[in-house]
Amino acid sequence: MAALGVTGPLPDPEAVGIVGIVGAGTIGASWTAWFLARGCRVLAYDIAPGFFDRLREHVKATWPALQRTGVATIEVDCALKRLAEAGTIEAAVRDADVVQESAPERLDLKRDILAEIDANLSPNRIVASSTSGFGVSQLQSSMRHPQRLVIGHPFNPPHLIPLVEVVGGGLTSEDAIQWALKFYVAIGKKPIRVRKEIPGHLANRLQAALWREAVYLVAEDIASVADVDAAIAFGPGLRWAIMGPHLVAALAGGANGMTHYLDHLGGVVEEWWGDLGTPHLTDQVRTKLIAGAAEEIMGRSMAELTQRRDDLLIGILSLLEQRRF
Amino acid sequence: MAALGVTGPLPDPEAVGIVGIVGAGTIGASWTAWFLARGCRVLAYDIAPGFFDRLREHVKATWPALQRTGVATIEVDCALKRLAEAGTIEAAVRDADVVQESAPERLDLKRDILAEIDANLSPNRIVASSTSGFGVSQLQSSMRHPQRLVIGHPFNPPHLIPLVEVVGGGLTSEDAIQWALKFYVAIGKKPIRVRKEIPGHLANRLQAALWREAVYLVAEDIASVADVDAAIAFGPGLRWAIMGPHLVAALAGGANGMTHYLDHLGGVVEEWWGDLGTPHLTDQVRTKLIAGAAEEIMGRSMAELTQRRDDLLIGILSLLEQRRF
Numbered sequence: 001m002a003a004l005g006v007t008g009p010l011p012d013p014e015a016v017g018i019v020g021i022v023g024a025g026t027i028g029a030s031w032t033a034w035f036l037a038r039g040c041r042v043l044a045y046d047i048a049p050g051f052f053d054r055l056r057e058h059v060k061a062t063w064p065a066l067q068r069t070g071v072a073t074i075e076v077d078c079a080l081k082r083l084a085e086a087g088t089i090e091a092a093v094r095d096a097d098v099v100q101e102s103a104p105e106r107l108d109l110k111r112d113i114l115a116e117i118d119a120n121l122s123p124n125r126i127v128a129s130s131t132s133g134f135g136v137s138q139l140q141s142s143m144r145h146p147q148r149l150v151i152g153h154p155f156n157p158p159h160l161i162p163l164v165e166v167v168g169g170g171l172t173s174e175d176a177i178q179w180a181l182k183f184y185v186a187i188g189k190k191p192i193r194v195r196k197e198i199p200g201h202l203a204n205r206l207q208a209a210l211w212r213e214a215v216y217l218v219a220e221d222i223a224s225v226a227d228v229d230a231a232i233a234f235g236p237g238l239r240w241a242i243m244g245p246h247l248v249a250a251l252a253g254g255a256n257g258m259t260h261y262l263d264h265l266g267g268v269v270e271e272w273w274g275d276l277g278t279p280h281l282t283d284q285v286r287t288k289l290i291a292g293a294a295e296e297i298m299g300r301s302m303a304e305l306t307q308r309r310d311d312l313l314i315g316i317l318s319l320l321e322q323r324r325f
Numbered sequence: 326m327a328a329l330g331v332t333g334p335l336p337d338p339e340a341v342g343i344v345g346i347v348g349a350g351t352i353g354a355s356w357t358a359w360f361l362a363r364g365c366r367v368l369a370y371d372i373a374p375g376f377f378d379r380l381r382e383h384v385k386a387t388w389p390a391l392q393r394t395g396v397a398t399i400e401v402d403c404a405l406k407r408l409a410e411a412g413t414i415e416a417a418v419r420d421a422d423v424v425q426e427s428a429p430e431r432l433d434l435k436r437d438i439l440a441e442i443d444a445n446l447s448p449n450r451i452v453a454s455s456t457s458g459f460g461v462s463q464l465q466s467s468m469r470h471p472q473r474l475v476i477g478h479p480f481n482p483p484h485l486i487p488l489v490e491v492v493g494g495g496l497t498s499e500d501a502i503q504w505a506l507k508f509y510v511a512i513g514k515k516p517i518r519v520r521k522e523i524p525g526h527l528a529n530r531l532q533a534a535l536w537r538e539a540v541y542l543v544a545e546d547i548a549s550v551a552d553v554d555a556a557i558a559f560g561p562g563l564r565w566a567i568m569g570p571h572l573v574a575a576l577a578g579g580a581n582g583m584t585h586y587l588d589h590l591g592g593v594v595e596e597w598w599g600d601l602g603t604p605h606l607t608d609q610v611r612t613k614l615i616a617g618a619a620e621e622i623m624g625r626s627m628a629e630l631t632q633r634r635d636d637l638l639i640g641i642l643s644l645l646e647q648r649r650f
Contacts, residue, residue, distance in 0.1 A: 161559070202547070202552070203557070203561055205601065206535060206538050206556060208598055222527070223520060228527060228570075231528045234488040234517075236531065239638065240566065241641060245532070245553075246536075248532075251627060251631055255628070262611050276530065290582075293575045294582075316641055316644060
């Protein structure tokens, strides 16, 4: 088991001072803003020329949202003093207490970058990859210390959505997973543990499951794109901001909760399961989706809709801050 | 086509004065509270002895929530003066401008009740059934005026959730469907049109699709019940309170919306679709769900959780009142 352990004592996950950011695109930049808001110093590296100016602008742009949700309690100018540009991966990770990697989703590229992080980072430091598309086992094979690699997958937009999915691979140490879970809690995220590697982790799978039926209902002309969307956002979607589908089912069971639900509604639900659709994104279905979305959007720009969504998200997050489910 | 038309001029859907309620259990009682809050008079019938006292208590209990969401603008004592007990179905529907039927989900019972409503209600009045489990065509075969029957299916808890699914059957007049859609808008609900009869209408199917994958993830020991729930409620669930899955996809596509999303992520999503699970509610799965839910609930009562959920729902609904998606 020694080979699976992380070498040497790990830093205190609740007192991380310096975060190394490797890959400072949209995801890496959102992570940077979050870490700065929580009082960490950030050393950031990206291969793209001029990335650092864009990174600073991204942090400034997201700061009001981080303040409104209570994540940031200091001014952005003060926070930006804790952000430094690293000219190399080595410089970004050498002094880091943890590294968050958010390089583009290309397997060869990620492997090379993780190997370089690995070679320059003290072995008793954890590396978290933001990957949505790869499994840890695919990524860690090129590392000399694969035991310290976990996935720490955020959800878009990462400066607003609390969820972080933590996954270990075949070579990942349990200590590394536990450390990552504690670290993300300490910086105010909501980490969950994915116990086995699986395509899409949890949230993207669940989202895909919902969208599959949503696509089916449009493909079969059962309802318009806008009406399917309204069926969620004016119906069960309102509850899913508060609690997940299992607790929804348990509450639907009344005083005897999940047991009652399964006894009395399990059969009906299994019938619905048997009737759910398995559509494919054929040209015909694509055409319906694109036309239906255009009808729903009614000429508004995506930027306007995104801004409105984020405003409402901030409101909901502020409201839910004290929830305990 | 005359046989499919509604006989005679329909009342103004935006000026309904009297609603007949047949079946005053939880759903019928919630409808009653909503109609009263919107200024209608309600004539209510239920076969259960003593139902009227319970109905009045239900209205009183839900009133604070209706006031906080802005649906009710008058005091409950004033509203209750507009609520009258009907001793028979005939008395409940004879003078009604519309009838909302919410009898127990038994086909023979519903058919008998709808036939009796039909026989006593002016032919140019619409009948809406709250059924979740039956199709309109199954219900309307025993009616002399089947063209005026629609499904108007609310979502639990109906005094909070705006969604109403409107479905017509093979014998339903298009005029009846259009009338129902306008009526529900006029009383402050969010009706959507389900163009074909399908088990579960829309929202319950979509909900079942999400729960199926949520059950699979627990059945395969990929994550705990609580972590699957958190994956939704701290992740995509926050967005689904604001917008449905199609608009979420379109926004993920950036400036080029749904087209870009389908071009760049359609393939990945289809791969996830192919990997989604098809669990069954076996004894082993039931045991995991029940144990996992108990762990998540941590000894709190369902009443306490329901109260907390409703408080948060009211907050979210108030926040979203001005949304336009």
